[in-house]
Amino acid sequence: MIAPQATDTRHWRFHADLEKIGWLTIESPGGSVNTLSREAIMELETLVARLEDLASSDELIGVVLLSAKDSGFIAGADISEFDAMSDFSVLPEALRRTHALFARIENLKIPVIAGIHGFCLGGGLELALACHYRIAVDDEKTRIGFPEVNLGIFPGFGGTGRSIRQAGPVDAMGIMLTGRMLRARAARGLNLVDKLVRHRDMLRWEGRRAVLEQRRSRPAPWSKRIMGLGPLRSYAAGRMREQAGRKARKEHYPAPYALIDLFEQHGDDWKAMIRGEIDAFVPLMGSPTATNLRRVFFLSEGLKKQGEKGAGFSRVHVIGAGVMGGDIAAWCAYRGMSVTLQDLDMARIGPALERAEKLFRKRYRKKREVDAAMLRLVADPEGKGAARADVIIEAVVEKLEVKQEIFREVERRLKPGAILATNTSSIELERIAEALEDRSRLIGLHFFNPVAQLPLVEVIRSQFNADEAIARGASFALAIGKSPVVVKSAPGFLVNRVLMPYMLGAVEQVERGESKELLDAAALAFGMPMGPIELMDTVGLDVGRSVAMELGHEVPAESRFARLVAEGRLGRKSGEGFYRWDKGRAVKGPVPPHADLAGLGRELVKPLVDATALVVEEGVVASPEQADIGVILGTGFAPFLGGPLKARADGRA
Template sequence: MADAAHAPNWTVSTDIENIVWLTLSVEKSSVNVLSREVIGELETIVADLEAKAKSGSIAGVGILSGKPTGFVAGADISEFDDMSEPATLTEALRRTHALLQRIEDFPVPVVAGISGFCMGGGLELALACHYRVAVDDEGTRFGFPEVRLGLFPGFGGTGRSIRQAGPVDAMQLMLTGKAVPARTAKKLNLVDRLVRHRDTLRWAARKAILAKAKSEPAPLTKRVLAMGPVRGRTAAKMREETAKKVNKDHYPAPFALIDIFERHGDDPKAMMAAEIGGFVPLMNSSTARNLRRVFFLTEGLKKQGIRPKPHFARVHVVGAGVMGGDIAAWCAFRGMAVTLQDMDSERIKPALARARTFFEKRLKTKQAVDAAMARLMPDVEGRGIARCDVLIEAVVEKLEVKREIFAAAEKQLRAEAIMATNTSSIELERIAETLETPSRLIGLHFFNPVAQLPLVEVIRSKMNDDEAIGRGAAFVLAIGKSPVVVKSAPGFLVNRALMPYMISAIERVEDGDSPEQLDAAAVAFGMPMGPIELMDTVGLDVGASVARELGQKVPDNSRFAKLVAQGKLGRKSGEGFYVWEDGKPKKEKAPPHGNLPGLGRDLVQPLVDTTEEIVAEGVVENPDMADIGMILGTGFAPFLGGPLKARRDGKA
């Protein structure tokens, strides 16, 4: 290198070809984020390089990450609460806009070399560069996750992404918050060149700088959808599709973004300028504040588990029903070798068929699907028990059956293997009574559908020590789920809070209320689905069993009990309170109601009340853990911050 300089977070070096390399490695952080300090340092660096570029003393600039974890994760969310004053936030956004525009206007080529995640503000920085090179591997991802925080891109990403990808593809990224792999990003024109290995990233960026490469905007065939009267129709379609997924009153950000697009979608610079006025009020909304709280609570869950992290390679699941089969499929999807045990191979076949369907949806190639299926092996004899790192029991909610399984498994399991039950309601102490070492048994309580719900309750009995619970939490994190530690008590956290809510709604149906109206009211309040549809999804037999275990009444002459007796168990049998077709309930039109959100608030009161009781009894560590557990396990209105936060705010 000809020379080098160092700021606290940026390393600046110049090579013999007069290319300046800016390498970001944020101090005291495992990931790169664009804090005010990082942005301020970049302002100083850019000002210095502008003068050198104008004098012809540098050939170009390459921007790289010094972190193995990724390029830039986005803005520093920890600073958001400190920027609640509108004038302060407005000024900070204007400064950042001006900085990225200076990079875009640089007189010599500026190339971003991207490996790992490139999200939010990181993607906005990359889009301000003249050219983008990325590593084509599974770890490199691009996206605008701001909508999940109640916001939209605020560093110029709206206009620049539309310029590069076209209005439909760019708006889809911003409205959904989904991340896409490098290959998809290239197809969207967000990336110009792909390389196979991180080691070649700098070399490819160098070639682009010396060739004065410059990214081309989206073709006219894409941009036309943002032009003239067509833009209004495009915006209307976006609103229609967005409204199917979220309520504008609950999540205003995507609709505010569509409004800006409708006004300025044909002019990237005008759209970027309009960002600031739309972004500032969203930042201070209750939705954004609560979603930030949810984000930090979720991140806190990732810090659980023992250190150093154990390596989990083999999982054995006993019980190939819907829950057990789907747990097995998820673990295989996450790269583990899984043996699935049941009484005979015929009981395992449906689980394998469901697993293949799941893999085909999630994995893009036949090779990847076949590899996942090869990791999921039927095991009627239970030979995998002796080799596994984790044993998960997921059979029917019958105490004696569970005791028999663990009594046999205990003799075969390796000393360091996790022994876990997926019981949804039975206290661990009762299951472990007959074990030689009852302290080994922990609970790993998954939720249906396994692939969609991120929560796993890690159940701690009176006999468990910190080591056992720490290993359980580490395993949950290893399979990409979020662990919440809960003391062993009937129903634990989620089921205990859910059951009074669902039973209360069913009692209303027994009294003549419309299931469709009750479900619509719960959704209007902010729940992802209504209590009657949820009971059908859980399974009426499971619901009735858990209800009785928790002391909830299910009268023999009730419609609920009669449906169970008739084998009409909900989605899994094709009929329950609703008739199900292709995985969806057939619903009649709900009768009109003057205040659906108000009815929904009434419906969730048993859930909120019970959650308070659970915290008071010490079943969970604190109200924050109860809130994040209910959000991740039930989908309880994230924009309200959880049931207890909603009650404190007077909204539940």
């Protein structure tokens, strides 16, 4: 028998072989990842109609769905279409149409097998769950999950019900509420994946076997499904709300709470859960939170387009093994670089190596990976690694003379083309560069503490730098998985410049007798991730005082702030500052009552917002958009507001 003719569309390729196995391949045009755009979904409708016809005439015994992209399976829906889709007159019908399409795939009498490598996220996972059996590559690149909550929504293509059917209500809701991405083996453990293979080139063979053996996935066992029934479901929903409340307020991020409400209503019936998706999903898509989170997503993605194409970095030399320098070195080693770490002696380098090992143990699954990372991080008291390094980063104490002396010595050993960078948090680069023969070599790479958690790196540009040097700095930040924002050399740059008026304003109120607990609670009510007094303690009172004075802010000698520094009560790192600290947590007293906590928070944050507008006026950053994403990534400023300047434009800050 002759195999049915091949069919190609813009997004899909289909052909059936002589064994009557259909091979459906997605390859979205014009991008590095596959997405389920409206056009792709419409084309899939036509292809599914063909599959139905071929199956009914016994010309097809099964279908294997694969991706032709190296990046992975499907990264989700096309987010660039979300603004148009948020129209209430368009979205419900589009969702109903997609629901119907995925149900048709699920109802095919022949097995449909999804072969997954790389990214399988959001709508991509929802499509995979509508297939009858899922095979995934068990390697570090495979990531499976529902990140929709990070965009202010939840799965809307039937993923809520189908994930509950497969993984059980507690595990499925946990994945959707956190947005975390699973490795293939973890997804297999939750029954979201049925079979693991070692390499991508095994997907076709294993997919063929699954069709020939007519494999079908089994739902979650009764022991997991029981939590979706009756009173247990209400109890589970209550616990979920408590956990969500610890991370996000309902008025700021409504999506998790809307999903929990949907689960409490329909969590005992996965098909009813899917039917209920549309009414719960539609109001979220057009909400201010979702609109602003999409803005933040696109601004963040825009940062990835900076830098030089093809710029390669393999060796990094870090000078200064304190908290910042040691953690920068550890992060670079974690990201695969060979790193040499210099300080005066091993007594100073040793604690940094210990912290690095803790980071590697936390991040890696296997001991051999930890051991390999430790081999990449080499103690170098004599600074021999500087001559071989592609990037040299200075991260010593914030004293101009010390930094100048270091760069004077290093410049003599620098290889051609190497990046020479300082991690200074407040000193203008022009002043540091006075010590160099070639002042154009020095750029700023300002990391934030804790390095492993905060994504921003300020790439500081002095008046001496050419575009090429800044582009290489941005390329390096991207190479180690950070988000670069280019900032002109000016006191405090961007983040410290806007943070300091905010923190010092709160400190002044505490000096006048206001409750520090009240001020911190007000900032949280506004949407900040941490209150200004707790933040000052976390940064370190000595660091805060130093930066404040560098920026021209007065810290009176008789103030409580100055006394705490003088007494060595420096905050979290010393165990006491404005707060007493126990096991890394601030010990707080009760919050005094206040009629409008969020309003007080708005007043507290106003100096930060005003300072952000000022740095844009002064040209410290290139645009309001760059300022907004920089402040969000560097301070955690409420993402649901879209950034300080967007919030002010909307009348919300």
